[in-house]
Amino acid sequence: MTDDEATAVRPLTLAWVGRQLGAGERIVRTEALHGGITAEMRRLTISTRDAGTRDLVLRTFVDVEHAEDALNREAGALALLAGTDVPAPELVAVDPAAAHCEYPSLLMTHLAGRTVLDDEGLEARIPLLARQLVAVHALRPAGRPRTYATLTTADTVVTPKGADAAAWAAAIDVIRGPAPAYEGRFLHRDFHPGNVLFDMSPPNQAGPRITGVVDWAGTSWGPADLDVAHCSTNLALLHGPAWGARFAEAYEEAGGTLAAAASERLYWRVRDGLAFSEEVRAVSRPWREAGRTELTARAVEERLDAYVTTLMDTPG
Template sequence: MTANVFGGLSRQALDWVESNWQGAVLEYAKPLEGGTSSLLYEIFATKDGKQHSVVLRLHHKGEWLDQEPDLAKHEAMSLELAAAAGIPAPLIVAFDESGTACGMPAVLMTKVSGSVILPPANDRAWLDGLAKTLANIHRHEASGFPYEYFAYNDARRLERPKWSRVEGDWMRAFYIVAAGGPPADYRLIHRDYHPGNVLWEDGQVSAVVDWANACRGPAGVDVGHCRVNLAQLYGTRVANEFLLAYEYYAGPSFTYDPYWDLLSLVDTLDGSPAVYPGWQAFGMSGLSDELVRFRLDEYLMSLMERFDDF
């Protein structure tokens, strides 16, 4: 085994993969694009006379592991839950919660077919597929799943956004979110559902990936997170079209409340907004930091109007 052929993966990591992938003779590996919170590799091997591949996720960010030291176990349990629920997702092969065996906390999973598609402009069939897939995820109650939703940002501690043209409206949004949300039924939520985590094949959704944050929580959190991403990618109108499509597929099981949209928007703030690197890795062009900030302001104002009308 040579480091170059295996994309710089350590001998320790490769030995761990081989020991958990019975009968496989490792051949080479390549980094996968789009991952920003962890290292992703596709590892190829010969097994039973045929070539197969698996995906290895390595959690390397110390600040994330300090907050959630069981990230690998969390994703492994989430993948088991998704499989039991019949949700198209990778299957868990093995995980190393502490990183003692692999060198870093690790998740080894099957490689699912399909690829991320970010159309250059709104595509109704694409948006429809995103909405239908998310509604199907939310049909599962995930009773007994030990992970529950929590907000990523404390709205009471957020500073005035100097980058915005509507600073005062952002401060009002912080106050609304800090006051707390409405009662909500808890369902299985992906917690990072956006176009970069949905794979397509032959015009259909083939799988949903990146389950490291799945938990039980309000469906509106998933809907809101996807809407924030769509607003940045394509504008508020497309985010609204996604909401309408989701409401259609979810039916009476979902009651919209703009609070979850506002919380999801506030949850994305981490300094001055900028273009998410994963979008560029998947071929999305034409975005700039200035455009993203403009669209976030526009989206915020659309949510504040919903509160006025609610």
């Protein structure tokens, strides 16, 4: 896809977006947003009647399996979050079955802030991420979302070349067993630094603050450990294995509750780590596009090996 194609909105979708705008409003600029894996993201600048502008975000799933289900879940989550303290986009419109657009699409408000994937300042951001995830897990929706799903099995794990074979074999054995019992929580299911927006220079200079959490298509119901494990794996691959353990500690320091037994906590962390073995290339590409050019697929594989090995070597 060329830059022009990435920026341009398809004709049917453009007409659909136009019908969602107020009287006298029109699209004056489109910009491709990078960093996602499954969806095309575009920022739309809208001119308003008072000669000002406002921004919307268009999310489009092109040839993505189960897109209708994902957009229905995201739309439902955004509607729920509108009445909470969790900073999330507001839903404007959704066309999950592509009845009006070329592909399943969702239109939402644009949030201030940006994703931050740099090593610098990570120590200050970890507690903010942890407190935000605790707030997500505290939500008690009237209607529960679907139960979480995990697709990785012991047979689908892809052991990286040169990995610690004994550690990976032991890790794979961990997920051969049944999932531990858990107390259900409202899960984001893809909570990680790439889906969290930060204001890095607030007026009071008190340090970074979170301005938004995005990508709610995976919303589900399950163990808090699963969301914590997912963010931990992302942090371990972005910044080094030790940061995975640090995030779990920060989550509990922020008031979150994880599984009581060490074996149960290990199960969820190992399961999520092994899941990344199947999608290293897909995960690492947007990180490089965001400026982390050193995170080649091979470099991420090596960090994943180190992280899984650390999990299996950590007593208790």
